[in-house]
Amino acid sequence: MARTIAVLGASGTGKSTLVDRMCALEGQPHPAAAPGELRVATFTHLDETWQAIDTPGSIELLHVATDALLAADAAVVCVAPDAAGALLASPYLHAVEAAGTPAIIFINRIDEATDRVRDIVAALQDYAGQPIVLRQVPIRDGGQVTGAVDLVSERAWSYREGAPSTLIELPAGMLDREQEARSALLEHLSEFDDHLLEELIDDKEPPSAEVYAICAKILAENRAIEALIGSAAHGNGIVRIMKALRHEAPPPAALRERLQAQASLSEPPIAVVFASAHRKHLGKTLLLRALEPLAAGRPVGGRPAGQLTPADPRDSHHLDEVPEGMIVSAVKADHLSAGRLATAGELHETPAWHRPQPPVAYRILAPVAERDSVKLSGALASLAEGDSALIVSQDPATGGALVGTQGPLHLRLVRQRLKDVFGMEVDEVLPAADYRETISRSHETAYRHKKQTGGAGQFADVRLVIAPGARGSGFTFSEVVKGGAVPKNYIPAVEQGAEDAMERGPLGFPVVDVSVTLTDGQAHAVDSSDMAFRIAGRQGTREALKAAGPVLLQPVCRVAIHAPALFTGSLGPIISSHAGQVLGFDTDPDAKGWERFEALVPGSVLGPLANDVRAATQGVGWFESSFDHYEELHGKAADRIIQERAKEPA
Numbered sequence: 189m190a191r192t193i194a195v196l197g198a199s200g201t202g203k204s205t206l207v208d209r210m211c212a213l214e215g216q217p218h219p220a221a222a223p224g225e226l227r228v229a230t231f232t233h234l235d236e237t238w239q240a241i242d243t244p245g246s247i248e249l250l251h252v253a254t255d256a257l258l259a260a261d262a263a264v265v266c267v268a269p270d271a272a273g274a275l276l277a278s279p280y281l282h283a284v285e286a287a288g289t290p291a292i293i294f295i296n297r298i299d300e301a302t303d304r305v306r307d308i309v310a311a312l313q314d315y316a317g318q319p320i321v322l323r324q325v326p327i328r329d330g331g332q333v334t335g336a337v338d339l340v341s342e343r344a345w346s347y348r349e350g351a352p353s354t355l356i357e358l359p360a361g362m363l364d365r366e367q368e369a370r371s372a373l374l375e376h377l378s379e380f381d382d383h384l385l386e387e388l389i390d391d392k393e394p395p396s397a398e399v400y401a402i403c404a405k406i407l408a409e410n411r412a413i414e415a416l417i418g419s420a421a422h423g424n425g426i427v428r429i430m431k432a433l434r435h436e437a438p439p440p441a442a443l444r445e446r447l448q449a450q451a452s453l454s455e456p457p458i459a460v461v462f463a464s465a466h467r468k469h470l471g472k473t474l475l476l477r478a479l480e481p482l483a484a485g486r487p488v489g490g491r492p493a494g495q496l497t498p499a500d501p502r503d504s505h506h507l508d509e510v511p512e513g514m515i516v517s518a519v520k521a522d523h524l525s526a527g528r529l530a531t532a533g534e535l536h537e538t539p540a541w542h543r544p545q546p547p548v549a550y551r552i553l554a555p556v557a558e559r560d561s562v563k564l565s566g567a568l569a570s571l572a573e574g575d576s577a578l579i580v581s582q583d584p585a586t587g588g589a590l591v592g593t594q595g596p597l598h599l600r601l602v603r604q605r606l607k608d609v610f611g612m613e614v615d616e617v618l619p620a621a622d623y624r625e626t627i628s629r630s631h632e633t634a635y636r637h638k639k640q641t642g643g644a645g646q647f648a649d650v651r652l653v654i655a656p657g658a659r660g661s662g663f664t665f666s667e668v669v670k671g672g673a674v675p676k677n678y679i680p681a682v683e684q685g686a687e688d689a690m691e692r693g694p695l696g697f698p699v700v701d702v703s704v705t706l707t708d709g710q711a712h713a714v715d716s717s718d719m720a721f722r723i724a725g726r727q728g729t730r731e732a733l734k735a736a737g738p739v740l741l742q743p744v745c746r747v748a749i750h751a752p753a754l755f756t757g758s759l760g761p762i763i764s765s766h767a768g769q770v771l772g773f774d775t776d777p778d779a780k781g782w783e784r785f786e787a788l789v790p791g792s793v794l795g796p797l798a799n800d801v802r803a804a805t806q807g808v809g810w811f812e813s814s815f816d817h818y819e820e821l822h823g824k825a826a827d828r829i830i831q832e833r834a835k836e837p838a
Contacts, residue, residue, distance in 0.1 A: 190237040190513035194256035197266035198276035199245035202296040206420040207242045224601040228499035248594040251544035251577040257287040258462040259477040262437040269301035274311035282779045286541040293415040315781040339370045340399045347424040404436040440513035444479040450539035457529040464526035464574035474518040482510040489530040494521030544577035546812045547592025548798040551616040560612040567610040621792035625697045628737035630655040635728030648724035649710035654732045657701040667706040674709040681718040685725025694734045696833035740826045741818040743791035751809035753783045766793040
């Protein structure tokens with residue numbers, strides 16, 4: 189059996205260094221991960237097999253960390269050694285809690301700490317829905333952290349550079365602080381154990397073995413988050429965190445049961461496919477974790493899982509059997525895709541918590557080489573299959589490949605993968621806002637289409653009245669023709685022609701919120717036809733639109749900005765600077781310490797707004813947007829947009 193931990197946290201918190209140190213405990217180095225991808229490091233500790241999933245730290249790649257939680261028995265959240273770093277840790281704490289993954293906080297680089305550990309934990313608690321239980325306190329000498337005291341065993345350890353800590357006597361000056369912290373720990377734990385509560389009430393000192401057992405219970409049941417300290421760069425605290433994981437992290441069976449319940453499956457999954465990537469010369473490569481032993485050829489998701497090899501890219505030998513809990517690479521398994529739970533016979537959707545945040549940045553990608561035009565859509569589809577936060581569609585205005593990403597870093601990674609894996613370079617273009625136009629007054633027009641070509645001619649005469657419609661009404665058509673001036677069978681053609689004219693109005697944009705009424709006309713017994721009346725309806729409507737005071741409409745979107753409550757006050761001026769309207773804010777029900785700030789903004793500012801929100805929230809804020817309505821746009825801004833549109837081919 190192999191147990192798996194996901195190591196996640198903000199950039200610069202030492203996640204990769206921690207994983208490297210875990211592997212080095214018994215001399216098992218691992219190569220670095222590719223940019224923006226997961227790294228699975230397999231190692232042994234005290235004759236047990238462990239797998240650490242090292243995740244990228246950028247907030248734009250939070251979805252990759254969430255992918256890792258699909259396959260993790262427990263998580264280690266690395267945080268910076270200062271209270272301000274709690275803000276950057278909050279998205280990862282929220283992700284862990286949403287997934288229901290038992291977690292340990294590792295306050296890394298403790299030798300650099302300037303804040304007290306209790307203050308760091310208090311700041312983290314502001315963003316954690318579960319109680320955070322501090323398991324260690326630092327030993328300081330002259331302001332420098334030189335070791336740690338374990339609050340359960342009450343033993344003190346002195347750090348050594350790149351080596352396991354040594355047991356020392358508890359410094360005399362630490363006694364009061366240790367007793368205070370231990371009392372706080374026991375009070376926390378007594379909330380989860382009645383017997384411990386009784387012991388504390390009777391002023392009895394509980395034995396260490398009992399306290400360790402309670403810690404293991406609350407971590408396995410995901411009822412609290414433990415906090416440990418150390419310095420991965422110096423090899424300090426690594427053995428302690430592995431000891432906590434070894435005794436307290438749950439087995440793969442707990443993950444299997446949790447995923448079954450979260451996804452409402454009738455039977456437990458036998459595997460979870462949590463990541464994939466396209467490799468040059470290999471194609472699609474999947475990362476799959478076996479939640480029970482898998483023999484080669486056994487159906488996974490309805491068909492055999494293909495060729496299975498170790499997750500370490502340096503080892504490509506085929507596996508005939510995969511032990512419970514082991515992560516492996518799968519190739520030639522086209523029926524499998526990332527982000528799926530597999531029973532023997534079917535593939536199932538992952539739980540709702542695994543859904544990524546919506547894109548905040550959209551770009552149109554165009555290949556530099558014309559020969560790559562046909563291949564681009566297929567390449568993007570392949571990348572999106574392994575990148576849950578990459579949304580690929582078609583730009584309605586240009587027909588180009590439109591991609592939605594989590595920000596500039598995510599976009600750069602997509603472009604780099606297109607180059608490295610598929611051999612194509614692309615340029616990016618900011619998509620234009622989805623402008624429309626309408627009219628400001630009614631107008632009546634008559635149009636006669638007459639054409640003689642030697643045989644049967646074309647003849648159609650129509651009289652039309654166009655008028656502004658209610659905002660959001662789109663296009664409507666009606667007729668009040670009397671006496672059969674326009675035969676009934678030609679009226680649908682007039683309507684179709686009028687609708688054709690709405691595709692591009694006099695300002696160059698699609699026309700909306702206009703009603704067209706056919707009031708009169710004439711027909712010829714021989715030369716009239718559906719085509720003639722369609723042309724007359726189209727040309728007559730176009731002439732009427734020009735004379736009816738065309739007005740530019742800009743899209744207005746409703747945005748919900750998710751950000752720490754600390755920054756809510758700064759969002760109002762940002763919305764105002766983008767000509768938006770603040771609607772209000774409330775507590776974010778899905779993220780402790782965060783608020784949901786709603787506003788209306790022009791659709792043209794969504795790109796700059798994403799950058800401003802990130803800048804104002806230290807990079808962690810994000811928003812979701814949806815179209816709300818169109819509103820009139822006048823003045824220089826409208827003139828500029830109309831002039832730019834006029835330069836484009838019709």
